[in-house]
Amino acid sequence: MTTATAGERERTRRRRPLVIALVVLLLLWLGTVATWAVVDAGRDGVIVVGGGTDQESVTAPSGALSISGSLTVPLQPGMGERLDLVILNETDAALAVSGLSVRIADVVAPNATAELGCSVADFAIEQSTFGFELAGASSSSLTGAGAVAADLPLLSMLDTDVDQAGCVGATLALEYAAVGTPA
Structure with missing residues (x-):
C-alpha cells in the first residue's frame, strides 16, 4: 500500500484551483447550446423553434429561426442569472x-x-413573456429587441435544505423554444 508524501499532497492542493477554474470554463463553454427550427406543418405561417442538447454548433436549415445563449457565470445555491438569448x-x-x-x-x-x-430538481426557470418583431434575415438579442432585465428568462439554482456539493462543476444542457408568426 502506498501513501502520498507531503510533497504530493501539496502539489495536489496547489492544482485544485486550476482544476476548478478549468471546470468552470468548461461549464460556460458547454452551457451554450445551439438550437434548430422545426416547422409545424399543422399551423400555417407559424414556425415553432425547438431546441436540442447537442454541444456542437448546429446550422439551422434555411427558412428557420434559431435561438442561442448561455450563462456567463456559474450558478450558486440561491442565486440566478438572466439569459439574454x-x-x-x-x-x-x-x-x-x-x-x-x-x-x-x-x-x-x-x-x-x-x-x-x-438533478433538474436543483434548478428553476422563470420564463419570459417578452415578444417582439424580428426583421427578415436578421438577428437580435432580447435586450437588443427592447427587453429589460425583468423580461429575460431567469435560470436559478435552488437553495435547498440538503448538501448540494454534488452540483459543483455540473453542466446544464438547455433547450429553447419560441413561436414566429408572419408580422
Missing part, C-alpha cells in the same frame, strides 16, 4: 416572435454521488 430569423419575412421558453434538458454532475445528488 439571441434569436436569428433566417427567413426573408419579418416575424413576430413570442412564446419563448427555456427548459433544462439534462444535468451532468460529475461530483454527484448517491449521498450528494444533483
Whole structure:
C-alpha cells in the first residue's frame, strides 16, 4: 500500500484551483447550446423553434429561426442569472416572435454521488413573456429587441435544505423554444 508524501499532497492542493477554474470554463463553454427550427406543418405561417442538447454548433436549415445563449457565470445555491438569448430569423419575412421558453434538458454532475445528488430538481426557470418583431434575415438579442432585465428568462439554482456539493462543476444542457408568426 502506498501513501502520498507531503510533497504530493501539496502539489495536489496547489492544482485544485486550476482544476476548478478549468471546470468552470468548461461549464460556460458547454452551457451554450445551439438550437434548430422545426416547422409545424399543422399551423400555417407559424414556425415553432425547438431546441436540442447537442454541444456542437448546429446550422439551422434555411427558412428557420434559431435561438442561442448561455450563462456567463456559474450558478450558486440561491442565486440566478438572466439569459439574454439571441434569436436569428433566417427567413426573408419579418416575424413576430413570442412564446419563448427555456427548459433544462439534462444535468451532468460529475461530483454527484448517491449521498450528494444533483438533478433538474436543483434548478428553476422563470420564463419570459417578452415578444417582439424580428426583421427578415436578421438577428437580435432580447435586450437588443427592447427587453429589460425583468423580461429575460431567469435560470436559478435552488437553495435547498440538503448538501448540494454534488452540483459543483455540473453542466446544464438547455433547450429553447419560441413561436414566429408572419408580422
